[in-house]
Amino acid sequence: MSKITTRFTLAELAQHIGAELVGNPQHEISSLATLQAATQNDLSFIANPAYKKHLSSTQAGAVICAPDLAEAIAGNKLIVANPYLCYAQLTALFNSPVSSVGVHESAVVGKNCVLGKDVWIQPNAVIGDNVNLGDGVVIGAGAVVGTNSSIGARTRLYANVTVYHDISIGEDCIFHSGCVIGADGFGFAPASTGWMKIHQLGSVVIGNNVEIGANTTIDRGALDNTFIDDGVIIDNLVQIGHNVRLGKNTAIAAHTAIAGSTTIGDNCTIAGAVAIAGHVTLADRVHITGMSMVSNSISEAGSYSSGVPLGPTKEWRKNAARFRQLDSLATRIIKLARKAPEDE
Template sequence: MQISLGELAARLAVPLRGDGGVMVDHIAPLDNAGPGSLSFLGDPAYRVHLAGTHASAVILKESDAADARVPVLLSENPYLTFARAARLLHPEPEVIGGIHPSAVVDPTASVDPTAWIGPLTVLEAGVVIGPRVFVGPGCILGEGVEVGADSRLTARVTLCSGTRVGARALIHPGAVIGREGFGFAKDGERWVRIPQIGRAVLGDDVEVGANTSVDRGTIGDTVIGHGVKLDNHIQIGHNVVIGDHTAMAANTGISGSTRIGRHCTIAGAVGVAGHLEIGDNVHFTGMAMVTRSFKDPGVYSSGIPAMPNTDWRRNVVRFRHLDDLARRVKQLETLITNMNAIREQEAS
């Protein structure tokens, strides 16, 4: 899409400095921009590229504007303004209502006439698809699944029976939502499955990444709050509750019945044990191993960053005897205290 800077400024509601008639039609980074490019300066590290950029316009903070030689759009939060501008220039394709003839749609499914059901997609009995929903190719929506207005299931999404998805969701290929989770009782040597009769319930504005799994509740529901963003390869166990606007990076796993608060960020490959309580505004750094509840806001971490293998080998051997080492230090302290006491006694 092509748009003039004047119109762009108006639609983004930000001040423009420069020729409002200049046209932009795509986004590009400062150092790889050309005619028609809209770029932005957020991170000060990229400021070196500002004076020489070939972009047609740049979104930046007023304090950076003096260095620019091209028209600028001023924003207190250039990255956010850029996100919005990018969406204007690269809009999602409009959804055209209809059902592909190769889709297998149960007669009891209800599909809004403005929604699209793609090729080779299956809607089972009682599925309800809201207005302007896009269900891409190869999706499977089990019995009684409901999907709210303006949601996009891009392709090959599996929503198991009873799953509820709110409005404006974005769900990526390979996601499996609402499968029966991992619950067993022990019968002597054997495992006996506990029927999983709850649901997976997703709020509005939720994103679910590729090959991510959200298990249904055992009894009661697994609940993903409004605005929650899940990256790829995430595992959400049964009866987990995730608060609004929490974001999680790839390869992270949350074990059953744990509750995560609102506005948390959980980095990649984090593991959170089951039945824990994580408060609001808690942030876990990458690969953190979370074995207890953290109710207070803050940043929590664990793991040993990589080092040359020879150093690591030496240090790991010592870790195996760390408790012993600590005892020996304690012993040394006692010894020295005693030696000093004797010395003082002798001296007096």
């Protein structure tokens, strides 16, 4: 499993992230590592004060730090205003994905497709008719892109992604394996004989710089389109119902479900395992904590939560049983309080 490793001097790295270098400019770095795991060949960083305790023992070849922590580091250091952001920037430098161009002979490309420059279509991928792929697009092994869909420049679909027909995807996006874009929304009308399918005639429109996690599903719209704006990031196993609209730079963690026709504003963060009802609207900069149930619209920015805390099962059972009496208990308290008026 030999990999090509690129080496950079601390001087080069300091220049790349605009850091003040204190230490040996010729020291060579071949990768990034945590403070605990780093060796002399690794560059590390400190962004979270909880990790300060590792500064004295780290073997890192250098540490990226904010000015206030520089003194605590004995070895080479790269001093910057925002160490976490610089670390993010450097992960791109040390990331060396396999890259190639061309259409593998086992891939199947339909009629009337337009393929940009340097497109790479991996083995056994299937591209339908009338598909547009921008320059530098990568279609992973076994991925399928449906008829009439278009994918913007430099967007990458990993292996076994499925994009249905008539879908529009922007530039510089990343779609992880197993995600499904454009399956039918869950639309059925009750009829005397059972459910009558409402064929989903809308599509999905996805902006630029969007990342979609593994096995996430984004349904096509019923009549209008489902819409994901620029800069949205979505984790794994997330469900986005038909006609949902997600605003710019909104982030959604794993296992969250958003029901149909809901609109979420810009710069929201939705934590993991949240469920959001259909036909509601969330304002910009709304933050929902993990496993919350969102049943109504939220018109003001801020942090919102629901759920009950974990406890030993034996204690929890007693408390949970009382939940069912909560309304009658509350009524009793109010009556008691009426008789014994509170004096402060």
